[in-house]
Amino acid sequence: MAxxxxxxxxxxxxxxxxxxxxxxTDRGLAETRISDIADRCGVSPGLxxxxxxxKDRLLVEALTYANDKYYLAQARELRRMDSxxxxxxxxxxxxxxxxxxxxxxxxxxxxxxxxxxxALRDPALAKEREVLDRxxxxxIADIVRHGRTTGEFPEGEDADELGMELGALIDGxxxxxxxxxxxxxxxxxxxxCRSVASKLIGAEV
Amino acid sequence: MAxxxxxxxxxxxxxxxxxxxxxxTDRGLAETRISDIADRCGVSPGLxxxxxxxKDRLLVEALTYANDKYYLAQARELRRMDSxxxxxxxxxxxxxxxxxxxxxxxxxxxxxxxxxxxALRDPALAKEREVLDRxxxxxIADIVRHGRTTGEFPEGEDADELGMELGALIDGxxxxxxxxxxxxxxxxxxxxCRSVASKLIGAEV
DNA sequence: CTTGAATCTGAATCACCAGTCAACTTCTGC
DNA sequence: GCAGAAGTTGACTGGTGATTCAGATTCAAG
Numbered sequence: 001m002a003x004x005x006x007x008x009x010x011x012x013x014x015x016x017x018x019x020x021x022x023x024x025t026d027r028g029l030a031e032t033r034i035s036d037i038a039d040r041c042g043v044s045p046g047l048x049x050x051x052x053x054x055k056d057r058l059l060v061e062a063l064t065y066a067n068d069k070y071y072l073a074q075a076r077e078l079r080r081m082d083s084x085x086x087x088x089x090x091x092x093x094x095x096x097x098x099x100x101x102x103x104x105x106x107x108x109x110x111x112x113x114x115x116x117x118x119a120l121r122d123p124a125l126a127k128e129r130e131v132l133d134r135x136x137x138x139x140i141a142d143i144v145r146h147g148r149t150t151g152e153f154p155e156g157e158d159a160d161e162l163g164m165e166l167g168a169l170i171d172g173x174x175x176x177x178x179x180x181x182x183x184x185x186x187x188x189x190x191x192x193c194r195s196v197a198s199k200l201i202g203a204e205v
Numbered sequence: 206m207a208x209x210x211x212x213x214x215x216x217x218x219x220x221x222x223x224x225x226x227x228x229x230t231d232r233g234l235a236e237t238r239i240s241d242i243a244d245r246c247g248v249s250p251g252l253x254x255x256x257x258x259x260k261d262r263l264l265v266e267a268l269t270y271a272n273d274k275y276y277l278a279q280a281r282e283l284r285r286m287d288s289x290x291x292x293x294x295x296x297x298x299x300x301x302x303x304x305x306x307x308x309x310x311x312x313x314x315x316x317x318x319x320x321x322x323x324a325l326r327d328p329a330l331a332k333e334r335e336v337l338d339r340x341x342x343x344x345i346a347d348i349v350r351h352g353r354t355t356g357e358f359p360e361g362e363d364a365d366e367l368g369m370e371l372g373a374l375i376d377g378x379x380x381x382x383x384x385x386x387x388x389x390x391x392x393x394x395x396x397x398c399r400s401v402a403s404k405l406i407g408a409e410v
Numbered sequence: 411c412t413t414g415a416a417t418c419t420g421a422a423t424c425a426c427c428a429g430t431c432a433a434c435t436t437c438t439g440c
Numbered sequence: 441g442c443a444g445a446a447g448t449t450g451a452c453t454g455g456t457g458a459t460t461c462a463g464a465t466t467c468a469a470g
Contacts (some may be wrong), residue, residue, distance in 0.1 A: 012417085027326075028322065028325065028326050029235075029322075030234075030235045030322075031326075033456090033457060033458085034457075034458065034459090035322050035457075035458095043418070043419085044418065044419045044420060045419090045420080045457090045458085046418070046419060046420070046421095046459090046460085046461085047417075047418055047419075047457090049458080049460085050416095050417075050418070051460065054458085054459085055457095055458065056458090099313070109323060113318065113321050113325070114322060116318050116380060116384065117234075117235075117318050117319060117322050118233075119235065119384055120315060120318070120383070120384070121232075121233050121236075125387035126384065126385070129384060130384065130386055130387065133381065133384075133386065134386075134388060137388075153398035161397070164378075164381075164388070164389065164397065165374065165397060165401055167377065168373075168374050168376075168377025168378040168380075168397075169370065169373050169374050169377060169379065170377070171373075171376070171380060172372065172373025172374060172376035173369075173373040175321060175373075175376060176338065176369075178332070179321065179324055179331065179334060179335065180323070180340075181338065181339075182335065182336055183339060183342075183369070184369065192214065192366070192369065192370060192373075195342070196370055196405070199404060199405065200401070200404065204234065217447085237429065238426090238428085238429095239427075239428065239429085240427080248448075248449085249448065249449045249450060250427095250428090250429090250449090250450080251429090251430085251431085251448070251449060251450065251451095252447075252448055252449075254429060254430085255446095255447075255448075256447095259428085259429080260428065260429085261426095385421080
């Protein structure tokens with residue numbers, strides 16, 4: 001069976017990416033060593049460099065890989081919902097760090113900050129980041145457009161502009177929540193997001 | 206003259222902090238070496254450790270020192286204005302990375318991201334960050350309150366809540382602008398901030 | 411089986427850098 | 441001036457961690 005080997009390779013590749021993402025969220029990008037990733041996979045450090053040309057490339061790939069994984073899972077879930085209000089509420093809930101028991105969300109936001117820092121000096125990652133961020137704003141704008149076709153939301157401001165506004169609001173609040181700010185609890189963030197979204201969109205969310 | 210020595214010492218302390226902040230914005234926190242800071246000051250690496258117990262402490266102090274400097278300059282400027290609308294507009298303009306020629310603003314935001322990343326794992330810095338962030342939201346809330354006493358803004362939602370909302374919006378947008386996102390130009394961020402602020406406050410800004 | 415390619419290991423190499431330290435210089439007060 | 445304190449230097453130490461590499465192992469195909 002010719003597929004066994006290629007598949008094996010692919011799995012190892014992914015396995016390393018997943019392990020790297022987890023190590024990064026645990027220890028932070030700056031404190032992530034190749035041997036940490038190797039330990040997490042149960043292999044030797046040499047093997048990591050066998051699959052990835054350098055630590056840097058691995059880290060960049062891991063950051064975008066993880067973000068992709070979370071995004072796709074979210075998009076799949078939202079697509080199954082008919083109501084735009086439900087979609088928007090769910091998107092908000094998924095965006096609040098620590099609101100839902102599924103604590104992978106915490107990881108996602110921590111990875112975002114690492115991406116931002118690194119993208120400041122790494123042109124390759126900077127390019128990827130823009131794609132990821134655009135996709136994030138887009139998914140909000142799409143919900144707004146969907147709500148307007150279903151009649152849940154009134155016509156109004158440009159949907160893409162709204163996507164940018166709400167996306168930025170969520171980003172900013174998520175940072176505070178992620179930092180464990182005593183004034184910005186997950187529940188408060190949820191309430192604020194709903195309230196501002198309602199005002200900007202012009203319909204109760 | 207007894208003042209020469211104490212003053213000299215103080216200057217050296219500050220000089221190092223300033224140099225450290227600049228190196229951090231240039232190279233990134235992760236790539237900042239003691240010798241870089243020493244070079245920037247034109248002194249030997251040993252002297253840096255003579256004034257600061259460790260690299261870590263120096264870096265944390267530099268991050269908050271720089272933030273403080275920017276905040277105080279901004280607060281002083283805003284205090285001199287009578288109109289809350291003027292204050293809010295100015296605060297927005299000062300917050301848009303790269304809008305004003307004074308490019309120190311770019312540095313400030315880059316430092317914020319470094320603070321966030323590091324605060325995730327450094328409890329001491331986490332505590333400082335909360336103070337700094339609270340002060341930031343507070344300054345917006347104060348403008349709202351001021352505008353309500355002068356009659357420029359109508360009564361409405363809790364001023365502190367508004368401070369959190371607008372603060373988060375600005376944070377989120379500033380990240381995109383700082384990253385050089387092609388869809389989020391400085392001018393667009395400025396327009397969006399004014400427009401959202403107007404809607405949430407209930408008066409044209 | 412056998413062979414060659416893919417996978418994997420772990421010790422060795424190599425560069426880098428935080429922090430130390432002994433010696434040197436410059437002040438300050440007397 | 442002089443003694444001691446403060447400031448400064450730069451070579452050195454020690455630890456760390458990325459990357460290399462020479463083999464060992466596994467596997468697929470003939």
